[in-house]
Amino acid sequence: QVEGFDTRGRWEDAGRYNLARAWELQRVDDEAAKIYEQIGGPQEAGHALRARWLRERGRTEATPDAPTPDPAPPTGDTDEGAQESN
DSSP: OOOTTTOOOTTTHHHHHHHHHHHHTOOHHHHHHHHHHOOSSTTTHHHHHHHHHHHHHHHHHTTTTTTOSSSOOOOOOOOOOOOOOO
């Protein structure tokens, strides 16, 4: 618990950020977005962008007809033209 030794609130934003990341990794995007929006400081604009992205991700995943993006771009390694040797 940070509250016991952080009497000036220096670590408050860092604690909120870590909590938001934990919610994000558990795919609880709305809760993570709420916490990101509460964090001030120099990274406030970045946290606002991340909150917006999480809300958009939540809406996209909630839409059953949304296209699913490819997990990775093609690497160019294909089996076309490969010959089987016996």
